[in-house]
Amino acid sequence: MDLDERELILEAQKGDGPAFEELVHRYDRKVLKLAVSYTNDEEDAKDVYQEVFIRVFRALPGFRFESRFSTWLYRIVVNVCLSHKSRAQNREHESLDVDDDGHEGRSFDPVSNDLPSDQKALSSEISRHVRAALEGLSPQQRVVFTLRHYEGYKLKEIAILMNCAEGTVKKYLFTATERLRHRLRPVFQ
Amino acid sequence: MRHQKFKEWIPLLAYDELDEDQKYTLNQHLAVCPECREHLEELKEIQQAAGSAGEPSETLLQQARRELRTGLRQKQQPPQHNWLADWNWSWLVPSFRTVAVGALCLTAGLGVGHFVYRQPPAGDDNIITTRPVTSGLPASPGNISVGNIRFIDADASDGNVEFTYEATAPMRVRGSVNDPLVQDVLSQALTGAQNPGVRLRAVSVLNTDQLKQPDADVRQALITALKMDENNGVRKQALAALQNFPFDIEIRDALLFVLNNDPNPAMRIAAIDAVRTERYRDPEVLRVLEEKMHTDGNEYIRYRSRAVLQEAKQQ
Numbered sequence: 001m002d003l004d005e006r007e008l009i010l011e012a013q014k015g016d017g018p019a020f021e022e023l024v025h026r027y028d029r030k031v032l033k034l035a036v037s038y039t040n041d042e043e044d045a046k047d048v049y050q051e052v053f054i055r056v057f058r059a060l061p062g063f064r065f066e067s068r069f070s071t072w073l074y075r076i077v078v079n080v081c082l083s084h085k086s087r088a089q090n091r092e093h094e095s096l097d098v099d100d101d102g103h104e105g106r107s108f109d110p111v112s113n114d115l116p117s118d119q120k121a122l123s124s125e126i127s128r129h130v131r132a133a134l135e136g137l138s139p140q141q142r143v144v145f146t147l148r149h150y151e152g153y154k155l156k157e158i159a160i161l162m163n164c165a166e167g168t169v170k171k172y173l174f175t176a177t178e179r180l181r182h183r184l185r186p187v188f189q
Numbered sequence: 190m191r192h193q194k195f196k197e198w199i200p201l202l203a204y205d206e207l208d209e210d211q212k213y214t215l216n217q218h219l220a221v222c223p224e225c226r227e228h229l230e231e232l233k234e235i236q237q238a239a240g241s242a243g244e245p246s247e248t249l250l251q252q253a254r255r256e257l258r259t260g261l262r263q264k265q266q267p268p269q270h271n272w273l274a275d276w277n278w279s280w281l282v283p284s285f286r287t288v289a290v291g292a293l294c295l296t297a298g299l300g301v302g303h304f305v306y307r308q309p310p311a312g313d314d315n316i317i318t319t320r321p322v323t324s325g326l327p328a329s330p331g332n333i334s335v336g337n338i339r340f341i342d343a344d345a346s347d348g349n350v351e352f353t354y355e356a357t358a359p360m361r362v363r364g365s366v367n368d369p370l371v372q373d374v375l376s377q378a379l380t381g382a383q384n385p386g387v388r389l390r391a392v393s394v395l396n397t398d399q400l401k402q403p404d405a406d407v408r409q410a411l412i413t414a415l416k417m418d419e420n421n422g423v424r425k426q427a428l429a430a431l432q433n434f435p436f437d438i439e440i441r442d443a444l445l446f447v448l449n450n451d452p453n454p455a456m457r458i459a460a461i462d463a464v465r466t467e468r469y470r471d472p473e474v475l476r477v478l479e480e481k482m483h484t485d486g487n488e489y490i491r492y493r494s495r496a497v498l499q500e501a502k503q504q
């Protein structure tokens with residue numbers, strides 16, 4: 001950890017708002033990217049992002065520099081992802097967050113006149129199946145797949161973030177890829 | 190080595206997680222095992238189809254940061270941390286800050302002053318000195334709920350204690366939409382209520398041509414909601430309501446803000462329609478439309494911007 005970051009953390013721990021803000025800005029783009037990869041939905045990603053930094057805000061006074069700040073932060077990200085329930089999952093319990101077009105704060109495009117080409121349509125169809133298959137994974141399998149495939153973490157690093165053995169992470173990756181393979185086989189045939 | 194073990198290694202090979210010896214051993218097996226080769230090929234197809242993760246858009250990042258600020262403000266417990274007091278509030282749109290602070294003060298004033306302490310307290314402004322009573326709290330009619338009690342002096346050995354508490358009470362209001370109290374409450378609900386359904390109903394009520402004498406706070410609350418509310422319906426109603434107001438530069442800027450930043454294409458289209466009218470046409474509007482004509486990610490919005498600009502040139 002560089003001195004600059006250590007000082008920032010110490011200042012933020014004392015309640016310095018701008019220091020906390022600077023810390024957030026150092027890492028939040030990467031956190032949001034991971035959240036988008038994991039949830040595959042921008043609204044859900046914003047929920048994950050917010051939950052992560054609210055937890056960081058609350059827990060920062062207890063951070064004792066026993067690990068790198070980034071490791072500590074991404075552990076929080078992983079924990080939030082593991083416990084995250086998507087808005088789609090929560091939707092059935094909500095009745096009021098609906099606008100007069102029947103949408104729920106989610107982006108939508110009412111215009112359908114920019115039709116994609118056949119190639120784009122095929123690619124889009126495959127992407128849709130991949131997204132659906134990813135949503136069928138358990139949270140642990142999905143976190144491992146997201147961190148390894150989309151974020152490029154090595155399995156050893158993922159094990160540290162998930163606080164488990166590397167062998168366990170390998171099993172999650174294996175079961176994730178097996179499920180994806182079985183689910184997507186008809187799409188590729 | 191068993192076939193099953195090689196199968197377990199295949200994803201590790203695909204993700205470059207095997208050491209050199211393991212790679213060599215697995216490749217020996219793949220040379221003689223069509224099933225494992227097919228397995229590996231399928232996995233490579235999945236890797237390709239899953240693609241790679243792009244960077245989140247700047248708009249999404251800014252939205253996330255904005256919502257984080259709101260979230261932190263709502264979650265913060267004042268006695269434990271004072272960070273939000275030091276937070277860089279210049280991040281926030283000044284108008285929102287004004288409304289938020291105003292709403293907070295007014296809520297406290299209405300909740301405590303108007304409904305609870307109907308008689309002005311005697312003595313120090315911040316300390317309510319109680320009189321002997323026979324039942325209940327002196328300033329607590331039955332329908333008031335008391336919460337968040339904090340003791341300043343819990344030592345009752347001298348017969349006295351001191352504490353603060355928050356009191357809330359339901360209230361029923363019936364009156365004209367032009368009544369300042371009605372407008373104040375609806376403005377607060379529009380910018381302060383956590384429940385999007387409440388915000389939606391408040392903005393729907395304000396979107397009426399019966400509103401003849403709109404308070405400046407109402408207008409400000411509508412602008413804030415238009416720019417910052419996370420619910421599409423609330424933003425849409427706020428935009429419609431603002432069109433009943435006399436045009437000014439702040440409303441123009443709010444509409445252009447929507448055109449530049451709102452993630453919902455329907456809102457951006459509504460903003461174009463709003464700035465399309467004669468009174469809204471000015472160089473800044475034309476400049477933004479010119480930009481949107483080339484840069485907006487939505488084809489219809491690019492088309493619409495071009496059409497409105499052409500209309501402007503013909504007139």
